[in-house]
Amino acid sequence: MFKSIVSKLKEGLSKTKKQISDSFNLISFGRKIDESLFEDIEMVLLKADVGLKATEEIIQFLREESKKRKITEGEDLKELLKEKLYEILKKCEGKLELGDQKPAVILFLGINGSGKTTTIGKLASQFVQEGKSVVLAAADTFRAAAIDQLEVWAERSGARIVKHTQGADPSAVVYDAVNSAKSRGDDIVLIDTAGRLHTKEHLMKELQKIKRTIKKLMPDQPVETILVLDGTIGQNSINQAKTFKESTDVTGIVITKLDGTAKGGAIIPICQELCIPVKFIGVGEDIEDLQPFDAKNFVDALFD
Numbered sequence: 001m002f003k004s005i006v007s008k009l010k011e012g013l014s015k016t017k018k019q020i021s022d023s024f025n026l027i028s029f030g031r032k033i034d035e036s037l038f039e040d041i042e043m044v045l046l047k048a049d050v051g052l053k054a055t056e057e058i059i060q061f062l063r064e065e066s067k068k069r070k071i072t073e074g075e076d077l078k079e080l081l082k083e084k085l086y087e088i089l090k091k092c093e094g095k096l097e098l099g100d101q102k103p104a105v106i107l108f109l110g111i112n113g114s115g116k117t118t119t120i121g122k123l124a125s126q127f128v129q130e131g132k133s134v135v136l137a138a139a140d141t142f143r144a145a146a147i148d149q150l151e152v153w154a155e156r157s158g159a160r161i162v163k164h165t166q167g168a169d170p171s172a173v174v175y176d177a178v179n180s181a182k183s184r185g186d187d188i189v190l191i192d193t194a195g196r197l198h199t200k201e202h203l204m205k206e207l208q209k210i211k212r213t214i215k216k217l218m219p220d221q222p223v224e225t226i227l228v229l230d231g232t233i234g235q236n237s238i239n240q241a242k243t244f245k246e247s248t249d250v251t252g253i254v255i256t257k258l259d260g261t262a263k264g265g266a267i268i269p270i271c272q273e274l275c276i277p278v279k280f281i282g283v284g285e286d287i288e289d290l291q292p293f294d295a296k297n298f299v300d301a302l303f304d
Helices: 002-012 014-028 035-047 052-068 074-090 116-129 144-157 170-184 197-217 236-247 264-274 295-303
Strands: 104-109 134-139 160-162 188-193 223-230 252-256 278-282 290-292
Touching (some): 002 290, 002 295, 014 035, 035 074, 052 264, 104 197, 116 290, 134 170, 144 160, 197 236, 223 236, 264 278
Parallel strands (some): 104 188, 104 223, 134 160, 134 188, 252 278
Antiparallel strands (some): 278 290
16 A cells, blocks of 8 residues: 555656656766756756745755765765655645544635646545545535536545535535534534635625634634645646635645646745645546645655
8 A cells, every 4th residue: 555655656756856856866866066067957946946046044044054065976865855855845744633523624725727626526525435424515615616616526426525606605514514523423514614815804704604604613623724736837836825815724735736846845845935825736637646745755656
């Protein structure tokens, strides 16, 4: 199982690996360490969407440590680079906090197209496979397509769905879903929400009302609030994340679609600038391709 997860991770990060590791090998092979090499490494990192701030920090680390450890060959900087990336990403590891009561409630945020509903469906499938009973709350009532898509995932995963009609009050859907899960003794409620960044004020009020509804029903249960970010847009996802952080307390991040991009390096500035735990990453279409984020496995997959 573990080997299969790691091999899927390597496969899913192959485009980012090509941009970072393979490019690094190309520019460092047979070269002595000098300022010109550091400039080339800087360009490699920036092209992988590592971001200016994080790239400067990494290059400074390579300069100082190569001098301190008396490293002179360009290829030998790779281990230093791995070490620094792991140091940054290790701070971002986080696991789901499901609390001690039933049901655990997980609220999902993210703009349309980020992979939010698919993430909920994959997670529901994983929980059901673990023997847990799962309820999906279709609280994105803004789009009929969102309700239909969640319904497909409910059937596919074996979860139960609670839905209202398009245009209904999202908080009413959440109330019914959590209340129903409480009365039936279900383990987990996964809540889909609308992601309309162009109406930020409305979004903020909607999320706050949903949170109050959950608190009323589960006063002592922590609510995981997970933001789903599209990995293919790289650093642009940081601005989305900041908007959602203004609207509500975000307790974790899922980065999706990393298999479809060479911009996987964006996870580094996301870690640095947002200081929110990355709980899962999506590296493919299959249910098991939604993986808990592990910094060591991630870095190894990029360089192995």
